[in-house]
Amino acid sequence: MQYFNSDYLEGAHPKILQRLLESNMEKTEGYGMDKYCESAREKIRGACKCPEAEIYFLSGGTQTNATVIDSLLYSFEGVIAVKSGHINTHEAGAIETSGHKVLEVEGQNGKLSADTVEVYLKNFEEDGNHEHMVAPGMVYISQPTEYGTLYTKEELKEISAVCRNHKVFLYLDGARLGYGLMARDSDVTLEEIATYCDVFYIGGTKVGALLGEAVVITPTVRIKNFFTIIKQHGALLAKGRLLGIQFDTLFTDNLYFEISKHAIDMAMKLKEGFEQKGYQFYIDSSTNQQFIVLQNEKMEALSKKVAFSFWEKLDDEYTIVRFATSWATKEEDVEALIQLL
Amino acid sequence: MQYFNSDYLEGAHPKILQRLLESNMEKTEGYGMDKYCESAREKIRGACKCPEAEIYFLSGGTQTNATVIDSLLYSFEGVIAVKSGHINTHEAGAIETSGHKVLEVEGQNGKLSADTVEVYLKNFEEDGNHEHMVAPGMVYISQPTEYGTLYTKEELKEISAVCRNHKVFLYLDGARLGYGLMARDSDVTLEEIATYCDVFYIGGTKVGALLGEAVVITPTVRIKNFFTIIKQHGALLAKGRLLGIQFDTLFTDNLYFEISKHAIDMAMKLKEGFEQKGYQFYIDSSTNQQFIVLQNEKMEALSKKVAFSFWEKLDDEYTIVRFATSWATKEEDVEALIQLL
């Protein structure tokens, strides 16, 4: 049996476990005040070329989205996202739990366009009833998107310009940011993300860590009492160093980028395999998630030999499924999978 | 200047003011425990042919929607509504403020179809990730809809069947229910609404009252501590009789239905006028709201002689505007307006 059902199948990169072992009996301050968190912050600021950024470490994606969005919005504001956005579909209403509406707009291939944002914000401002409506206070995007697609530098820049022009925040969900940055056709750097976004997070859970997401608050925004808001959302770890040590390791010697590149290499090898075997892609993804359309019978047969994810039904006969690689995917397993296809 | 911009331009039906005057110095219990509220409840139960219904009086539509929806849903549940639904657009996020997501689906002419609900609920149940998603706990519709359109008896019955089959509640927003019931092509009675819906409200604010909506909880559902939930939502009036007296008057001698019929007569006269003058309708409405497409210049010229509502931009050259009649609209004003057109 081969497993390609997600990018969180294994534990952590061995170097991370090594660091946890080495530091285990050291006594440190709690709540992210320790030297490991501080060191990780410095390295992330360096990687983003953003020395003024504030960095906080949280545990998972939904938690991070809910906490950041709540911290940036007034109580009467909502957040614009594409219909397929993670906050709009797979977070069990965590954003609404904090009282904020997800303002759903149409996307293309999982992506939001600057035009869509511009039209939404302009229509809102010109609507005679806008005081009766949820005010859009921020725009949510993810890199890569739920469909593994990527924003180009130009697209990011345009969305950012629209946001700044209309005075709404731009927040980027980077649950799989490493895989986005290292995609072969990506022209976006961490530095540019820090330039165009107001807040974003660098995903650890799906990119080599046991758990953990690093929130980067750029100098365009100052969040009042973010530490307290983290606590209020149940997102503050007593042993905060668990996150600090992991990010410190990931941002030492380019580890985060190298293991992300490995996942991309494995995904591209797999993509080629699918192409050669004549499989139909649902969407063209250059990142670690590949979406394939399978006839239901074929799907069932294949599912006996390899684990993949149900994505959604295309119609009564066909289903879209997802194969994911990660930092931990072995080349021999990809080869074995291709043999199976 | 003629005023057709809304159906809440005037105060209350004169009979209501008369009753308020007559009863003014009587001393009664507060919080809706008085004899007027009790009498109004009995009359509404009679009109709905639903002797087991529980009736509560609240002040306005958004308040009623937020309170009822919050009372019927578990904290992790959301409410299905069409994109143009009032709760999804013009309630400033009141539903999300209570932590509930509005699960937006496509409508047609402002209406939700049983098919759309069935597909949504089936897809949800069959989705491998549904435990990560907001569970749909109820369906929200309004009669008439935001576009003045109506559900037929058959459509209501079908939606109701789907809801009951999937064990989600059906809630009907009747802010303008009188105008829906008295529309010439309506085949739905209050009794049927009480049969097909679990909870609904009979709108007073837009149908002859100073303020007030009567929530009807049918015997298919029992809401725990609804009185406390009303208080918690800031929706409990100390002098609850203000609402009781109004609904008692409206449900005496068919007043609610008669004044609603008058508004429909006025609307149909106006509609004919528009037709004769060759105006373009955005949608075919048989209720008290008429939606007209106007060229922007024409709109501006007309707006100097008559007040109407901006609805939405159709494109850069044309705008959709709304003309509304009400229980208070005078025939001479409709005629004057038609002259102006």
Place this chain on the structure above:
Amino acid sequence: MQYFNSDYLEGAHPKILQRLLESNMEKTEGYGMDKYCESAREKIRGACKCPEAEIYFLSGGTQTNATVIDSLLYSFEGVIAVKSGHINTHEAGAIETSGHKVLEVEGQNGKLSADTVEVYLKNFEEDGNHEHMVAPGMVYISQPTEYGTLYTKEELKEISAVCRNHKVFLYLDGARLGYGLMARDSDVTLEEIATYCDVFYIGGTKVGALLGEAVVITPTVRIKNFFTIIKQHGALLAKGRLLGIQFDTLFTDNLYFEISKHAIDMAMKLKEGFEQKGYQFYIDSSTNQQFIVLQNEKMEALSKKVAFSFWEKLDDEYTIVRFATSWATKEEDVEALIQLL
């Protein structure tokens, strides 16, 4: 049977009903944009000698408290109130529903002291764990308090100074403000309240109106999007003029103050009656609520001839009950009650 159980037993002052009748068929803008609301605002600004104040009209006390408090606080902040404060006891958790903690402190005779506030705020600021705690963002008081007692000018000034020194808002709940202002021993004017508080409301529901509270936002604070927050809380009336007409009437020719004075005169007559008959007061109140301690048997006997409110059990043998007068209380009824005692 005599009724002294509350100050909202009757409808509205006759002059208000008269104005409602006169204006009934006028067509006005909705949502508080009408000329009556505007006129009422001007008169209230004048009465407060605060020409820069922003005035909004809401329907009831709990709704007003929940809306104002939510609008003034960050999501992570709470509001300091005495244990017996209305928001802490009798609002069914409306404040917590918006996510804000009521930070309960000890009061004396229903009153909060400047010292208590100072100690609370100082302790909070000096607490090594304060980032793990709810940050106090405002202080809530009411005039009169739940026990009918009053803050003196000096006390208000001191609390205000502490609040401003620590940069937290001071909000005053004036559900019965008229009765507080006209109490014979009161040395506080509306102007001073507007000077010492950041936001307060002038109660209408219990002082002559059918319903309605006038929120006064002084120039020390500007609330972003308060109109939208009102809508979000379900507190926006379509026919906002219903509130405007009432407050316009109440603030014409000193009506609000005169009818308040009448209630006080009645209460003082009643108080004397209790004193002469040897009844025991629970607390010394100079406002329209009088709290009497009754032996349970006596209470039961008396309750057959006069309606009063259960307040709380003193012990197994004695109960505290409340007698309330209002703008509508007749002198002959007070006399009849005294006869009965």
Place this chain on the structure above:
Amino acid sequence: MQYFNSDYLEGAHPKILQRLLESNMEKTEGYGMDKYCESAREKIRGACKCPEAEIYFLSGGTQTNATVIDSLLYSFEGVIAVKSGHINTHEAGAIETSGHKVLEVEGQNGKLSADTVEVYLKNFEEDGNHEHMVAPGMVYISQPTEYGTLYTKEELKEISAVCRNHKVFLYLDGARLGYGLMARDSDVTLEEIATYCDVFYIGGTKVGALLGEAVVITPTVRIKNFFTIIKQHGALLAKGRLLGIQFDTLFTDNLYFEISKHAIDMAMKLKEGFEQKGYQFYIDSSTNQQFIVLQNEKMEALSKKVAFSFWEKLDDEYTIVRFATSWATKEEDVEALIQLL
């Protein structure tokens, strides 16, 4: 420098890290569906002698409290807790964020008495205004309490009886439960806790784990959609096995109890040291937290040689401080500390 400032200074028990290392490259299902979580659940059910219990793993105490409380209460209900309870003081309002009021009552030495609960519930039920009040839906206690004190078996039994009699849930916060169970004077077992409480959690973060709390839902209660509620609260870890492996290790060969006993041994040695040196205890604690009253000057001098926690100011001259031991405390460090005193 000696460190006794908290019980989360180090990483995890070495056996846990060993298990994480061994299992690191295994591929497992996410979200707590893996074999390690399942094994841990079985062992915990065994330790609680409660084969029907449902077990879920969350990350931290505040998160667990907020999630469990929200899942057990109706939207209009609140939770009774003593003033010093963790949810009432040090969780940044996480409970109120979900809309639930913490109903504060007086405790003694951090403990809630059955009498206090009985009086509160009885008063609530008999209060004529209880429909205007937050309904108490559960009782929150912790073992040990914030002051390190313990409920006896008899006390637990009595509180449980009151709760069941009034149909409110009993929830026990066991952030330091191991230290409570192994205290020399404790007569309470895990089995009894599972018998008397409806839901409780077994703390991992402070008792040997990197992070993690095990929620035990006993058969007296079934929570609808708890998995989704966990997700909604941002509390669902993708790599759920991280928690499963840790609890599986802690509940193998009595490790949880053994390391807890060690912490108690160290605390008792320290307590004796304090006694012998004539230090003044703020409270008599038999668990791993010792509360000492220090003169401010002495405190400052001592703080240069040993790290302890500020607890609260006793008065202007004296301060209460806390010394904590844990599973990781070394005997030699306790001895060194005693030398220093």
